[in-house]
Amino acid sequence: MSFVNVIGMTGTNRNFFAGSMFIPGERYEDYILVFFIIRKLYDVYELRYLLIFVINICSAEIAVMERVFLGVNYILCIWHINCNILAKLKSLIKTQFNRENGKDVDDEADSQIISQI
Numbered sequence: 001m002s003f004v005n006v007i008g009m010t011g012t013n014r015n016f017f018a019g020s021m022f023i024p025g026e027r028y029e030d031y032i033l034v035f036f037i038i039r040k041l042y043d044v045y046e047l048r049y050l051l052i053f054v055i056n057i058c059s060a061e062i063a064v065m066e067r068v069f070l071g072v073n074y075i076l077c078i079w080h081i082n083c084n085i086l087a088k089l090k091s092l093i094k095t096q097f098n099r100e101n102g103k104d105v106d107d108e109a110d111s112q113i114i115s116q117i
Contacts, residue, residue, distance in 0.1 A: 002026050004034050031064040039068050056080035 002025060006018040021037075023030040042049055053074040055061055065072050 002030070006038065026058055026060060028060040028063060031058075031061050032068075035064050035068040 002023050003020065004023055005020045008016050008018045010016065021034055023034060039049070041047075049069050049072075051073060053065055053072060054077050055065075055074050056077055057080070062074065065074060
């Protein structure tokens, strides 16, 4: 189950909580519900549609946004970018750090295996 948090921004760069919703997954059908509800609220209160969304890179989310809000722009969330960098590069950074500090990576792996026995 995924959690969608909707946060808006005022003209004075202040954030405000607009709503949240649990959805069954991160499929196209799940995001349709979220974005149609947002669009319906904007229609009811006669507000201008959103111009920019800040998202994590989910292809289903992007496809629905482009369908529901024509011509919408989106940018990637810096927190999600940093998490992905950390997850994908952590082992490479650690290996490089160990090489620069004179540690043999193979010896370290062997010592970890021996310590677990």
